[in-house]
Amino acid sequence: MTAVVIEVDHPLVRHKLGLLRDVTTTTHMFRHLVNELTLLLAYEATKTLAEEEVEIETPLEQMVAHRISGTKIAVCPILRAGVGMLDGILSLIPDARVGFIGLYRDEETLQPIEYYVKLPEGIAHHDVLLLDPMLATGNSTAAAIEKVKAAGSRSIRLIALLASPEGIVRVHGEHPDVVIVVAKIDRGLNEKGYIVPGLGDAGDRLYGTK
Numbered sequence: 001m002t003a004v005v006i007e008v009d010h011p012l013v014r015h016k017l018g019l020l021r022d023v024t025t026t027t028h029m030f031r032h033l034v035n036e037l038t039l040l041l042a043y044e045a046t047k048t049l050a051e052e053e054v055e056i057e058t059p060l061e062q063m064v065a066h067r068i069s070g071t072k073i074a075v076c077p078i079l080r081a082g083v084g085m086l087d088g089i090l091s092l093i094p095d096a097r098v099g100f101i102g103l104y105r106d107e108e109t110l111q112p113i114e115y116y117v118k119l120p121e122g123i124a125h126h127d128v129l130l131l132d133p134m135l136a137t138g139n140s141t142a143a144a145i146e147k148v149k150a151a152g153s154r155s156i157r158l159i160a161l162l163a164s165p166e167g168i169v170r171v172h173g174e175h176p177d178v179v180i181v182v183a184k185i186d187r188g189l190n191e192k193g194y195i196v197p198g199l200g201d202a203g204d205r206l207y208g209t210k
C-alpha cells in the first residue's frame, strides 16, 4: 500500500500559515486563521469522498445531481487543539457526526495519555476526518487512529496544519492506509517535541492559556 501525504500547495494556505505562525498574531486572529486554513485543507481532504446520484429538478428541467451523505462522515477532533478546527469542517459538512478523542502528552515521556473518548455510534459505517493541528512526534495521533480503528471506522483521513517528517513516518509506519492532508511539512522537532519552525503550542495559542 502506498501511504499518501498531501501537502497543500496553495498561495492562500501559505499566506494564512505565515500569519498563523507569527508570534504577534492575537488569540482572536489565530482562531480565525485556524478556521480558514481548515476549510482550505478540508477541500483537499474530502476530494475522494463517496458521492451518490440523485434526481433533482432545476427551474428548467430534470437532471441527475451529486450528493455526499453528511451523516456518513464522522469528524473527530483530538482534544484540545483539534477542537479549533471543528467549526471549519462543520460549516462545510453540517450533518457530519462528531466524536471527541481526549489525549494529552506527558511532557517528559512525550507519550499520549487518554482521558476521554466519545465516538459516534455506528462509526463502522463512517468515513472519519481526524483533526489534529500539530502532527509532531505522532504518538498521540497514532493512538487516536488506533482508537478510531478499534471502533471499526471504514476509512480515516487526518487533517493537520503542520507536520514533522518524524510524525509522518511514525503514523504511516503503523497506519499506511491513513491519508494525511497537511498545510506544511516543517523541518523537524526540537528537544521538547515541538515542531520547528512551527507555531508554538496550538492549544495555548487557540485558547489564550499562556
Ligand code: URA
Pocket: 081, 134, 136, 193, 194, 195, 196, 198, 199, 200, 201, 202, 203
Ligand atoms: N503540539 C503543539 O501544539 N505544538 C507543537 O509544536 C507540537 C505539539
